[in-house]
Amino acid sequence: MSELVGRERLGRKPHGEPIQVFLSRPGSPRKPRAVRGEGIYVWDDAGRRYLDVSSGPVANNLGHGNRRVLEAMREQAERIAFAFPSQFESEANEQLADLLTELAGPGLERAFFVSGGSEATESAIKLARQHAVASGQGTRWKVIAREPGYHGNTMGALAVSGDAHAEEVFGPLMRSMPKVPAPFTYRLPPNHTAESHARLCAEALERRILEEGPETVLAFILEPVGGLATGALVAPDSYYALVREICDRHGVLLIYDEVMSGAGRTGAFLAAHHWPAGRPDLVILAKGIAAGYTPMGAVLAPAAMVETVAAAGGFMNGFTYSANPLSCAIGHAVLRELVEHDLIARAAARGAELKAALEDLKQSCPVVGDVRGKGLLLAVELVADQTEKRQTPLDFEAPLRFQQIALSHGLAVYCRRTSRGQYGDWIMVSPPLTVTGEEVGEIVDGLRRSFEDFAVALNEWQRGA
Numbered sequence: 001m002s003e004l005v006g007r008e009r010l011g012r013k014p015h016g017e018p019i020q021v022f023l024s025r026p027g028s029p030r031k032p033r034a035v036r037g038e039g040i041y042v043w044d045d046a047g048r049r050y051l052d053v054s055s056g057p058v059a060n061n062l063g064h065g066n067r068r069v070l071e072a073m074r075e076q077a078e079r080i081a082f083a084f085p086s087q088f089e090s091e092a093n094e095q096l097a098d099l100l101t102e103l104a105g106p107g108l109e110r111a112f113f114v115s116g117g118s119e120a121t122e123s124a125i126k127l128a129r130q131h132a133v134a135s136g137q138g139t140r141w142k143v144i145a146r147e148p149g150y151h152g153n154t155m156g157a158l159a160v161s162g163d164a165h166a167e168e169v170f171g172p173l174m175r176s177m178p179k180v181p182a183p184f185t186y187r188l189p190p191n192h193t194a195e196s197h198a199r200l201c202a203e204a205l206e207r208r209i210l211e212e213g214p215e216t217v218l219a220f221i222l223e224p225v226g227g228l229a230t231g232a233l234v235a236p237d238s239y240y241a242l243v244r245e246i247c248d249r250h251g252v253l254l255i256y257d258e259v260m261s262g263a264g265r266t267g268a269f270l271a272a273h274h275w276p277a278g279r280p281d282l283v284i285l286a287k288g289i290a291a292g293y294t295p296m297g298a299v300l301a302p303a304a305m306v307e308t309v310a311a312a313g314g315f316m317n318g319f320t321y322s323a324n325p326l327s328c329a330i331g332h333a334v335l336r337e338l339v340e341h342d343l344i345a346r347a348a349a350r351g352a353e354l355k356a357a358l359e360d361l362k363q364s365c366p367v368v369g370d371v372r373g374k375g376l377l378l379a380v381e382l383v384a385d386q387t388e389k390r391q392t393p394l395d396f397e398a399p400l401r402f403q404q405i406a407l408s409h410g411l412a413v414y415c416r417r418t419s420r421g422q423y424g425d426w427i428m429v430s431p432p433l434t435v436t437g438e439e440v441g442e443i444v445d446g447l448r449r450s451f452e453d454f455a456v457a458l459n460e461w462q463r464g465a
Helices: 002-008 065-078 091-104 116-134 157-160 164-173 192-212 237-250 303-312 323-338 344-363 400-408 435-465
Strands: 033-037 041-044 049-052 110-114 141-147 179-181 217-224 253-256 282-285 297-301 368-374 378-382 414-417 425-429
Touching: 041 400, 049 435, 065 323, 091 110, 091 297, 091 323, 110 303, 110 323, 116 157, 116 217, 116 282, 116 297, 141 192, 157 164, 157 303, 179 192, 192 217, 192 237, 192 323, 217 237, 237 253, 253 414, 282 400, 297 303, 323 344, 344 368, 344 378, 378 400, 400 414, 400 425
Parallel strands: 141 179, 141 217, 217 253, 253 282
Antiparallel strands: 033 041, 041 049, 110 297, 282 297, 368 378, 378 425, 414 425
């Protein structure tokens, strides 16, 4: 019987037959079945090739099939794949920590490895809280975050994520943390520039700290370049320094969530490196540090903070796969590829080329409302009216429609809306850091055709609505 079940599962069930995995919702279209990847391309079981425009969910930074990473994976697996850190030290863990903290720079001398971004967010908050307790600041426990914002899908991470729909569904299960507005640059309040609005948002942070009571506020968490909640939002430079000054004034830790923006994607190893005056106290990493080859996340922290917590009894946090040797060996190989092939500089150069091409595309594509981002962390916002910056109707379900249209043109694109479309719809244009100039051209051509078809579909839907 087990042999029969095994044989049946080798093939793909026809459309219409139930499959034993979660789908987004009943009736949602089946996706292509990925069977092979090479470089920035993925092939399905029908032999069709797709260009990975968004590096999956902005994770597959090196593309598929990297030989050095695959060899490191094989070698480590043959030596030892698992060693629990409370029982054994690991050379792979130490090598990755040494290289990662060297790339991160002064003030981030310690690394704690977990299985992904949500675990990393939880770990950073726990470290901050334990440090407060150990240093005689036990009244500090509130973590202020931005609305909208996204920091993961575990309950603790959701508590510091600003998404009204998630709050509606999961709010009764968690203690939601205070929120302040995100410094949007596209749709602005009346009589404001991006610069003045950013200052307003920074002032809102200080006001909220004072309202909550500075002695109760532990940290402020933000994405220096936006991810799933704001689509590659980059605030004016002044915002980062203002936030740092406010946090310093009130003894509040500043946490940068660089799950998407870290590991070279923005043209610096950390997005934080673009704004030295806004330096964070803690940094959360995931996605790019293992480039999709294994689940991995990390917290970077100052040595003094970690030593204070260690002296008070140790870090009360851990997961089964913390500092997993196999994942650490893979992460070390990924970072060596970044450094030795100068992929961080390539992200800056190719990102500038791609952003300029997308800006040109905007001139001929009326459904493109905004192009934003830094390096190879870019996003395009979809609109119904470019002049008025009017969002697409919610019932049109722009992200899903665009994703399907892009697939028909051989593009795999990650599309997103936050809070059921309250803040717009966008697509992440964030290919692997290995992307070539020729491949950038291929991306832009495919997107042009996709935008044209999307505009036709939107017009037809509006006529029939």
